[in-house]
Amino acid sequence: MPIKRTPLRQRLVVAFVLLTGAVSGLFALATFVAIDEIEEGLFVRQLDGELEWWIDHLGTTAQPRPLDLANKTRLYVTPDLPAAQLPAFLAGQEPGWREVFDGSDTYHVVRRDQDGRRYYLVKPASALERRERGWFVVLAAGTAVAVLAAFFLARLVASSVLEPVLRLAQRVQRADPARAPRRLAAGFADDEIGALARVFEQRLGQLYGFIARERLFTSDVSHELRTPAAIVAGAAETLLARSTLLPRARAAVERIAAAAQEMQDLIDVFLALGRAPNAVAAEHPRISVNVVLRAEIERLQTEAPSGAPAIVLEEQAALALPCPAALLTVAVRNLLDNALRYAPGGEVRVTLLADRVLVDDSGPGLDDAAIERAFDRHRRLAADVPGGEGLGLSIVQRICEHSGWQVQARRHSQGMRFVLVFGADPEHL
Structure with a gap:
């Protein structure tokens, strides 16, 4: 060992x-x-x-x-x-x-x-x-007697020496990230372990403050954006209800309505990412991955211009997850958008297995260096491909980290394959 x-x-x-x-x-x-x-x-x-x-x-x-x-x-x-x-x-x-x-x-x-x-x-x-x-x-x-006595004495001494360390580890483990740590260093002697406990208490307090500010900012911004997004969606719905709307205007309003819905989904995702994963999963019923995939593929095919890559869905299993619909929808949507963007004129194949979704495109693929940086923020995979800010895959990564999923990218026989695994074990991709 x-x-x-x-x-x-x-x-x-x-x-x-x-x-x-x-x-x-x-x-x-x-x-x-x-x-x-x-x-x-x-x-x-x-x-x-x-x-x-x-x-x-x-x-x-x-x-x-x-x-x-x-x-x-x-x-x-x-x-x-x-x-x-x-x-x-x-x-x-x-x-x-x-x-x-x-x-x-x-x-x-x-x-x-x-x-x-x-x-x-x-x-x-x-x-x-x-x-x-x-x-x-x-x-x-x-x-031999001295060595044997040293063994038993060392066990007692080691237990005594490590007891403060284990006690500190238990306190840190029990610390609630949603609350500032209190009296984490209480009861420790004025030695190296006590100094370590005080540093932990200080750093955990700073971390709590950072998390609290981030959650507050995310919550405030998301709530403030809900109103204008709802207004835009309502206005688009009202315009679409008019029978006298010209075809070109109706198409533009439909794009506005779709963008407003995407904005509302993103707001829901950011609110969910700002909360604890267990609390988020406990408040939502199981959602069908099959239904989400069909809906997103239908939306993309409806909005896609002529000559866009075809999307083929192969459902080999029925899968449901206890998570907010917006999290799964945005994750799938970004993977599909990414595949369509980098496979012009080709085909995108989506395969649903018992515990994962495979998204294969027929694009030129990426080298190893680009694959390692594929999920970085503001990292565009190809500079010559228009559109995008390099945030889609980064958002997918954040959703996976929050939900306990895994996402990986690798070269495929005819392009790239992105794998969304609904679990912590990404083996056998």
Whole structure:
């Protein structure tokens, strides 16, 4: 697992355990080496002193046989003792101390030369080795116990250290974006966590103020625009009711009425975007995506001039969504308008699936750089195509972000494909 994705609590525990293991392991190793050196030093001095005593005690007395001493120690004196009776491991012994292994046991050997004679004091090292193994086991067990204790202690310490962080995260999570945060930093100590809590409280307050101002502005502007839009729509309806209206004038009034309806739909969209998504969805019944698609396609075909691209609708499923009709209508309308604008003389194919709408055009398509910027504000996909302010796809993106939908653009076999997914998972586009 990558370190950056490992929980902070786990990282603290691992770091604490590794540090304890390293320190205790080094301490145990240093202790074992020191004990080994001290014991061997004392043992060698003891053997050397014992050999010196025997040399003085024996004097010039000949020793034709090995002399058995206490603790399985043996003294060999040459040339009194024939060379054939000397152990093989003494053959290369130099004056001084050496530890030798004869194939089955380990021995400590001290050699001294005096008055033409060689004295070998040989003592088994099994007792010393048992003590060394005992010390090694004790130190290893102590290291293991220290690491185990460090693990449990680290869990307690990590919980204590992270408790303020988790408490702050819970407060931030419970904070209502529609209300200014109150006492978010209350109860925290005057330390780094407290400073972080105060910064969160300050920034969330600023964010709330920004959201409140944006919602107020959107609401005020939308409500103020409702009246002139309703007046224009009413006037257009009144003019259309006259039977004496000339055909050219009737066509112009019908365009005015359609534009007024589009304005009212946009006003409804901006009001919905300024409110919480859950509140918006809860207040509206389910709307049929099939009906919206048919209505928008019919409107476009009715208003389209001669030679405009044909729109083909393929309904492979029936789909209904709990959302304001204006949100879905404006999203579909902008995708269709965009496809018609960039596919002159071609065909636009709309496919409704179980959870998405596919809008395919037969235009020239876009390169990868243009696709990445397709949903930016005021981003026109082709400068040579007249009309548009580069806001249509940006509005679709905002509607999707608000409603929990997804919209993506990609090259198609004969042009571009825009996919409107009614969910958070855009896989298998």
